[in-house]
Amino acid sequence: MSNVDVALKEAMAIDGAVAAMLVDYTSGMALGQAGDSAAINLDVAAAGNTDVVRSKLRTMDSLGLDDRIEDILITLGKAYHLIRLTETHEGLFLYLVLDKGRANLAMARHKLASIEKNLEV
Secondary structure, three states: OOHHHHHHHHHHOOOOEEEEEEEEOOOOEEEEEEEOOOOOOHHHHHHHHHHHHHHHHHHHHHOOOOOOOOEEEEEOOOEEEEEEEOOOOOOEEEEEEEEOOOOOHHHHHHHHHHHHHHOOO
């Protein structure tokens, strides 16, 4: 099992996890995915969230912000969508979909950050 597969398996073990992916935001392609593809179209999610990340990076550049994105949270009525950019692998992010009723958001962010730090690609 590759490190990416292990990382995604760990992400899916987070309470409330529905789906997880590692995405290359230079291409918009998923490098790995896990979870319920019937609940969410993971290919569409990879491409759409790539646009979110690119847009935020462009905005930060336009504002002259000398900082990095740790994570981006999108809160929906029934779900949290958490995007965690990788610190050591330029151009990649972890994407986690959580069932809002079953997830502990603070714990999920903490666990996803830990998974990201141990990720080897």
